[in-house]
Amino acid sequence: MTTFATVDPLFNHGVTWAVLLIVIIKAVVGFAALMGSVTLMIWFERKAISDMQSRIGPQRWGPFGLLQTLADGIKLFFKEDLMPAEADRFVFKLAPYLALVPALITFSIIPIGGTVTVAGHVIDLQVANPPIGILVMLAMSGISVYGVILAGWSSGSKYPLMSSVRASAQMISYEAALGMTIVTVVLATGSLSTHDIVTAQAHGIWHWNVIRLGVVPFIVFVMAITAELNRPPFDVVEAESELVGGFHTEYSSLRFALFFLAEFMNVITMSAMIVTLFLGGPAGWVPNIPHLRWVFPILWFLAKTTGFAFVYVWFRGALPRFRYDQLMDLGWKRLIPLSLGWMLIVAGFLVNRSWGFLMAALVLIAYIVLTRAFELGDGRRGDVLPTVGERPLPGAVLRAWTDRDSREEEE
Amino acid sequence: MIAATVPDVLVFVTAALLIVVGALGVLAVRNPVHAALSLIMTLFGVAIAFVAQSADFLAAVQVIVYAGAIVVLFLFVIMFLGVDRREHVEVEPLVGQRAFAGIGVVITVAGIVALMAKSHWVTGAVAVSGGGAPIVPGSANVREVGTAVFTTYLFAFEATAALLIIAVVGAVLLARRERRRDEMDEATASAAPETEGSDR
Incomplete structure (x- = not known):
């Protein structure tokens, strides 16, 4: 399966109907599983948040309110679809799909179990195993930025526009730290493929990347991915107290539901990605029961992923939101140097021990210099002139846009 | 030269259409965000190729x-500076361009025609560099690219x-000018009452 995918990207040779059928079934099952888990995730988040806030949460539809998400979905489906008069019609319609499709594609590269043999075909429990592997995730997280940016811009309304300006800056900043931690994992594994990354961690808990690489890349990755998803405490993009609803303020009906779906799908996908990269994916203890050995890796994977899904809900319940400048400060001045330095140290230790210690010493010196530079920079804030020329403030621009109609009426 | 099969041609035509339509769109569309x-x-078409x-x-x-970083920065600048939607560039910014x-167009087209004459129009040059050795597929060619x-x-x-x-460094230098001592005194003297006034 994987060999022809790497050698023959255009499916010219060696594709029988059986192989094609397997691919289609995997895609359909993966899609259905993701959709099902999204409805469960929304219910889980609402219930858990309610518990943390001493509320009851959804309880009317189905046992424990399990069908509440379905009811909400039906309600949203039948609501009126509104579009602001100032909106850019084409981009306004396009944006929700740009948010949703990357979330779906990213899930396809996650290995959710070992292998199953059906009628002589050995099937990886993974929708796709492309040779570029983990880079698909980086590419898709780059594309999902457009969903937020274009939604905010095309709404033709001031708060969504502010939200999308924030989103573009935030996501670019955190992508650097994210990429650097992934490079650390790839260096240790020696392969980009998620399948290989999981296989390399299969031999017990001491081989899991979270321990093998030191805990730092894991922590940086979790923080960066939370910021990349615009989840609390990094959700300045949709800060209700400042920006009404952020980029999806003007959206309603099914298009709003798509954004909502994408957000929760991303939570699941990224929890699974953390598990894949750092916690061994489906690795775990497998009892020797004949014919059922393939079930246990899937259970391990589900358990770990659910754990991280809960951590995201916990973040939302427990942590106050960052201010925008604090967010930028954390990303550029702390996470990027930290992940870059750690990557160099890991690379050094991969060569041999003395190179590793040399790298560690150099990185330490670099950090001391950097800290001193930050101190100097903070102390000289008053000595630097404001930018040359007139800086067009977003406030003035926005006022010009939104007041255009009223001015035209006056004239 | 590798013979092209039907999927090869289909993929090439799709990628080429994306590239050409996208490139023409950048020129033809008035709204900078649409551009x-x-x-x-276009970038996706190139990726497919x-x-x-x-x-x-x-x-x-x-x-x-x-697609993920540079165009996002373009959009950031477009949105941040609020380039007007109905802007017309009447004056030619660079004379004689x-x-x-x-x-440039003539040279590029001639180069493409020369390349097409030497290799197959779909599969392209077998290897642009490396003395004609074919690229080894698999493991995403990371090793080859890295070594090269x-x-x-x-x-x-x-x-x-x-x-x-x-x-x-140049951009930072242009945007952040050091303040001279006399300028600084002037600025603090003039700025102080202003801020007080704005507070009330």
Whole structure:
């Protein structure tokens, strides 16, 4: 399966109907599983948040309110679809799909179990195993930025526009730290493929990347991915107290539901990605029961992923939101140097021990210099002139846009 | 030369259409945000072309760096500066650029025609460099690309890195001017009552 995918990207040779059928079934099952888990995730988040806030949460539809998400979905489906008069019609319609499709594609590269043999075909429990592997995730997280940016811009309304300006800056900043931690994992594994990354961690808990690489890349990755998803405490993009609803303020009906779906799908996908990269994916203890050995890796994977899904809900319940400048400060001045330095140290230790210690010493010196530079920079804030020329403030621009109609009426 | 099969041709035509339509869109569309979207379409077309040539790693980097970061920065600037939607550029900013652009087009087209004469129109040149050795597929060619960049093309790689650093430092230098002592005194003297007034 994987060999022809790497050698023959255009499916010219060696594709029988059986192989094609397997691919289609995997895609359909993966899609259905993701959709099902999204409805469960929304219910889980609402219930858990309610518990943390001493509320009851959804309880009317189905046992424990399990069908509440379905009811909400039906309600949203039948609501009126509104579009602001100032909106850019084409981009306004396009944006929700740009948010949703990357979330779906990213899930396809996650290995959710070992292998199953059906009628002589050995099937990886993974929708796709492309040779570029983990880079698909980086590419898709780059594309999902457009969903937020274009939604905010095309709404033709001031708060969504502010939200999308924030989103573009935030996501670019955190992508650097994210990429650097992934490079650390790839260096240790020696392969980009998620399948290989999981296989390399299969031999017990001491081989899991979270321990093998030191805990730092894991922590940086979790923080960066939370910021990349615009989840609390990094959700300045949709800060209700400042920006009404952020980029999806003007959206309603099914298009709003798509954004909502994408957000929760991303939570699941990224929890699974953390598990894949750092916690061994489906690795775990497998009892020797004949014919059922393939079930246990899937259970391990589900358990770990659910754990991280809960951590995201916990973040939302427990942590106050960052201010925008604090967010930028954390990303550029702390996470990027930290992940870059750690990557160099890991690379050094991969060569041999003395190179590793040399790298560690150099990185330490670099950090001391950097800290001193930050101190100097903070102390000289008053000595630097404001930018040359007139800086067009977003406030003035926005006022010009939104007041255009009223001015035209006056004239 | 590798013979092209039907899927090869289909993929090539799709990628080529994305590239050409996107590129024409960048020129034809008036709204700068729409132009940026057309540019993304072109970049995706190029990524598909890379995949068709077994350069998976380049395709991924194309999407991550160009579509995922650089066009986002374009959009950031467009939105931040609020470029007007109905802007017309009446004045030619660079005098005489049209002649140079014409020469550039002629050279590019001639180069493409020369390449097409030497190799198949779908599968392209078998290998642009490396003395005709075919690219080894699998493992995303990361090893090949890495080895080439850090051995054969090391100088070009380092020169590009230095160029980018110089550009960043230059941008910072232009945007953040050091304040002279006399200027500073003036500014603090004039700014102090202003801020007080604005507070009330």
